[in-house]
Structure formats: structure tokens, C-alpha cells
Amino acid sequence: MSRFYVILITTTLLWACQPTEDQPVLSGVLWGGEGSRMVIRSAYDTERVNDTLLIDHQGEFVWNPDTVIPGFYFLEKGPHNHLVLIFTGQNTVQIDAQYINFPNNAKVSGSNHAEDFSKVEAIRNNWHQALQKATTATSDSGWIPTPGAVHQLKEQLDSVTNFYRQVILDAAKPPLVRMYALLQTAGRHTLFDPWENRQLFYTTDSLLASYQFMEEVGRFSEKVSQLKATEQLSNKLRPGDAFPEMILSIDQADTITVSQLSASPVYIGIYNPSDPGENALHEESLTQLVRLQSRGFQVAFLLTDSATIAQKHPRFHYHNYRTGLPGNIQEELGIVRQPANFILNESGIIVAKNVWGNKLQQIAEQLLQK
Numbered sequence: 001m002s003r004f005y006v007i008l009i010t011t012t013l014l015w016a017c018q019p020t021e022d023q024p025v026l027s028g029v030l031w032g033g034e035g036s037r038m039v040i041r042s043a044y045d046t047e048r049v050n051d052t053l054l055i056d057h058q059g060e061f062v063w064n065p066d067t068v069i070p071g072f073y074f075l076e077k078g079p080h081n082h083l084v085l086i087f088t089g090q091n092t093v094q095i096d097a098q099y100i101n102f103p104n105n106a107k108v109s110g111s112n113h114a115e116d117f118s119k120v121e122a123i124r125n126n127w128h129q130a131l132q133k134a135t136t137a138t139s140d141s142g143w144i145p146t147p148g149a150v151h152q153l154k155e156q157l158d159s160v161t162n163f164y165r166q167v168i169l170d171a172a173k174p175p176l177v178r179m180y181a182l183l184q185t186a187g188r189h190t191l192f193d194p195w196e197n198r199q200l201f202y203t204t205d206s207l208l209a210s211y212q213f214m215e216e217v218g219r220f221s222e223k224v225s226q227l228k229a230t231e232q233l234s235n236k237l238r239p240g241d242a243f244p245e246m247i248l249s250i251d252q253a254d255t256i257t258v259s260q261l262s263a264s265p266v267y268i269g270i271y272n273p274s275d276p277g278e279n280a281l282h283e284e285s286l287t288q289l290v291r292l293q294s295r296g297f298q299v300a301f302l303l304t305d306s307a308t309i310a311q312k313h314p315r316f317h318y319h320n321y322r323t324g325l326p327g328n329i330q331e332e333l334g335i336v337r338q339p340a341n342f343i344l345n346e347s348g349i350i351v352a353k354n355v356w357g358n359k360l361q362q363i364a365e366q367l368l369q370k
Contacts, residue, residue, distance in 0.1 A: 033099025084117035151280035236334035249317035271339035
């Protein structure tokens with residue numbers, strides 16, 4: 001009998017020392033989803049990970065790949081119907097949710113900031129819907145894309161985006177969530193224009209040092225580095241610098257250069273007449289520029305597409321770059337975005353750049369009163 005107990009105790013100890021099965025990287029229950037499928041995929045690179053998960057007869061699902069690349073993932077029921085999950089290569093994630101209204105009210109454990117990401121997703125979806133509602137007028141047969149109508153639509157879309165931009169910033173406090181919010185898009189619209197909001201990008205990047213092992217964070221840091229290089233280029237010509245000598249107009253064999261206009265204040269505008277947004281801003285400025293020209297300003301334009309506008313105001317100076325502004329001129333002038341402009345005094349010194357409307361008028365009045 002004693003020998004039997006020795007064998008039993010030994011067997012029990014050996015069984016207890018066997019390694020237990022590793023917990024799956026992702027698992028959970030989707031109530032009411034028995035027999036359905038979900039997709040787990042990389043949020044930014046579907047070719048990297050894009051796996052289909054079968055929900056079994058008990059509503060349970062498991063995802064347990066051999067290796068997990070750290071980063072952002074979507075657990076997806078359908079397009080724009082997903083949870084944002086973070087995998088670090090060390091964590092395991094569990095989901096408890098109702099399939100019919102997934103991802104609403106899903107309980108997530110093991111993935112950092114899951115609730116914050118869900119808030120960002122909800123705000124992003126509301127932004128999409130607001131943009132779609134604002135653009136419904138363009139489908140009306142009576143809507144004509146005049147410069148004024150295009151500009152009005154742009155202002156309306158900008159107003160919508162500005163509202164949701166602030167809302168999403170209030171919800172996206174943790175660095176990873178803030179980075180994710182900054183990268184939201186809707187078609188050709190960006191919630192945060194990287195150039196206009198570069199300080200936000202810089203600040204967020206400075207808080208992500210401990211997450212550089214994630215590829216998405218590395219890409220974000222590369223984008224920030226490019227922004228800093230672009231900003232350095234944009235600062236190449238500043239107020240107080242002399243504007244470089246260059247051709248501003250060609251009329252048959254005659255050319256007009258910057259130095260030839262230096263006896264007067266000069267407005268130099270750079271824009272693409274074929275771009276609706278750029279052209280709308282230009283059309284808004286024309287009346288103002290005509291008045292300034294009548295009071296002693298010289299007005300010149302570097303066009304990056306069509307020169308037909310020269311027929312409207314022959315007293316302005318025009319130089320047309322039909323294939324776009326050459327790279328060497330972009331670099332020399334520090335042009336990183338169009339439209340752009342420079343205001344020069346009588347000595348050819350830059351007094352302001354990229355100003356329109358009331359700010360332009362204020363600076364022009366100061367120059368004309370000297």
C-alpha cells in the first residue's frame with residue numbers, strides 16, 4: 001500500500017511540474033456571434049497581419065500567432081467597426097462583448113488605453129458624418145463650383161474639422177492615443193494638417209521615446225523629422241532678409257526683375273490658378289490688390305499653371321511656370337506650401353510673408369505711409 005502512495009505522489013508531482021499551456025495573445029467571448037467571423041489586422045499595414053478568426057459555438061474566439069509584431073491592431077467586425085488594440089509582444093488581451101453591437105460597450109483587458117481609443121474612434125466617426133452632411137449640397141444639380149461657392153464650402157468644412165479637432169484633443173491625452181488622433185483622415189481630409197499643427201506633432205513625438213519599438217511610432221517620428229526639415233526650409237527667407245533677384249515678368253523680349261520694382265513696395269504672390277482653393281483665396285484678394293496697386297504698390301505673381309489671369313489685370317506682373325514652381329526656386333524662396341506671398345519694402349527687404357486679408361492691409365498701409 002505504501003508503494004502505491006509513493007507512486008501516486010510522484011505522478012502527481014510530475015504532472016504539477018509540467019508547463020501549462022500559454023495564454024493566447026488574444027481571446028474572448030462575443031455573445032451572439034456563434035459561427036461568425038472577425039478579422040484581426042495591423043492598423044496601418046494590412047499586408048503585415050490580416051487574419052480571420054472563427055467564433056465557435058460558445059461564442060469564443062482565439063488568436064495565438066507564433067510571433068506578434070508590436071504595434072496597433074484592429075479587431076474588426078466590418079469597415080470602421082472595430083476596436084483599437086495595442087500589442088507590445090509581452091501582453092495578452094481579453095475581450096468580452098456583444099456581437100450584434102460590437103464594438104460598443106466592449107470590455108477590454110490587457111490593452112493599454114482601450115477606452116480612450118474607443119472615444120477617439122467615436123469622435124472620428126462623428127467627424128466623418130459631419131463632413132458628409134456638409135458636402136451634400138455639391139450633389140445638388142443647382143450647385144455650381146464657382147470660386148465663391150468653393151471657398152464657402154471650404155470654410156464650412158474647415159469649421160467642422162476645427163470643432164472635432166478640439167473635441168478629439170480633449171479625449172486623447174495619453175501619448176499613444178494622441179498620436180493615433182493626430183493621424184486621423186477622411187478621404188482627402190486630414191483632421192490635423194501636419195504642417196499647420198506641427199507643434200502638436202513635435203510635442204507628441206517627444207513623449208513617445210519609450211514606444212519606439214513599435215513600427216507605427218517609428219514612422220510617426222520620421223514624419224516629425226521631415227516636418228522639422230520643412231520648417232527649417234520655410235525659415236530660409238524671413239522678414240528682414242533681402243528678397244533674391246529673380247525674374248517676375250516676361251513680356252516678349254522684355255523682362256522685369258525684383259530690383260527693377262524696388263522703388264515701390266512690392267507684393268509677390270505664388271499660387272496655382274487651377275487649384276480651386278488657391279484660386280478662391282486669390283480671387284478674394286484681387287480687389288484689395290487692385291486698390292494697393294493704384295496707390296503705388298507693385299503687384300507680381302508667379303503662377304504654377306495657367307497665365308490666363310494676366311488678361312484680367314494687365315498692369316500686374318506675371319511669370320508663368322507651366323509645369324510647377326521649379327525645385328531650385330522653391331528651395332531658394334523657402335516655399336513649402338501654396339499659396340504663398342511676400343511683401344517687400346522699397347529696398348527689396350521682406351517685411352512680411354504669407355499674410356492675407358486684414359493683416360496684409362495693415363502692413364501695406366504702414367509701407368504706403370512712409
